[in-house]
Amino acid sequence: MSEYKRVGIFSDIHANLHALQAVLSALDNEKVDSIFCCGDIVGYGAFPNECCDLLRERKCPVIAGNHDHAVLNITDTSYFNDVAKNAVTWTRGKLTLENEEYLRSLPLTYKDNNMFFVHASPDNPQEWNYILTMGEARHNFRHFEEKFCFIGHSHQPFIIVNYQDELSCPEAPEVDILENRRYLINVGSVGQPRDRNPNTCFLILDFENSKITLKRIPYNIRAAQDAIIAAGLARELAERLSYGW
Numbered sequence: 001m002s003e004y005k006r007v008g009i010f011s012d013i014h015a016n017l018h019a020l021q022a023v024l025s026a027l028d029n030e031k032v033d034s035i036f037c038c039g040d041i042v043g044y045g046a047f048p049n050e051c052c053d054l055l056r057e058r059k060c061p062v063i064a065g066n067h068d069h070a071v072l073n074i075t076d077t078s079y080f081n082d083v084a085k086n087a088v089t090w091t092r093g094k095l096t097l098e099n100e101e102y103l104r105s106l107p108l109t110y111k112d113n114n115m116f117f118v119h120a121s122p123d124n125p126q127e128w129n130y131i132l133t134m135g136e137a138r139h140n141f142r143h144f145e146e147k148f149c150f151i152g153h154s155h156q157p158f159i160i161v162n163y164q165d166e167l168s169c170p171e172a173p174e175v176d177i178l179e180n181r182r183y184l185i186n187v188g189s190v191g192q193p194r195d196r197n198p199n200t201c202f203l204i205l206d207f208e209n210s211k212i213t214l215k216r217i218p219y220n221i222r223a224a225q226d227a228i229i230a231a232g233l234a235r236e237l238a239e240r241l242s243y244g245w
């Protein structure tokens with residue numbers, strides 16, 4: 001059992017303030033007890049400081065993502081494409097010392113009430129491996145003990161259910177929480193969805209009604225795009241928000 005009734009979880013904000021504001025106000029309306037973020041606060045979008053400030057105000061647990069570490073220059077970025085590398089450099093130039101310290105303080109994993117949080121994968125959090133196949137999911141179920149593991153990183157939401165080592169990935173956005181099951185959940189991306197759905201994404205874990213629900217809501221995409229272009233960031237970072245890719 002959990003001490004929480006209703007929890008909100010989100011990830012991969014990528015400095016998209018308009019999307020983050022929409023998600024936080026939706027979570028307030030959902031009357032959650034607690035919120036958690038699986039990392040990548042910065043990178044790509046025009047509002048790195050504003051997004052850090054909002055999360056700091058909320059005092060919620062936040063995990064470090066690869067873009068957060070890239071901005072701090074504490075992870076390998078050789079696999080980043082040029083657009084991502086340029087966004088890292090731009091973000092470094094904007095980030096306040098306070099927010100740099102904040103990003104540096106974020107842990108790679110976090111545990112609370114049978115929930116495990118990591119940005120990319122529980123098997124080796126610092127390697128930033130993607131979980132994209134059922135085989136990768138099966139491997140990673142061996143690397144956490146909790147009933148729930150929440151991740152981000154690929155910006156593609158899913159809920160994988162493990163019942164006696166049989167895995168399934170229901171297409172429905174709502175799944176029952178049942179006994180003897182464990183769950184590996186990608187909560188999608190707040191600020192740069194990549195599943196062809198441009199709406200912002202987050203997850204509600206409802207212990208009272210035993211439901212896990214992926215939520216999608218619209219936000220002011222145009223304002224986020226205008227800010228990216230005005231900041232001098234790559235135009236394609238603005239354009240992709242329209243397509244959810």
Ligand SMILES: [Fe+2]
Nearest residue numbers: 012040065153
């Ligand atoms: Fe990300």
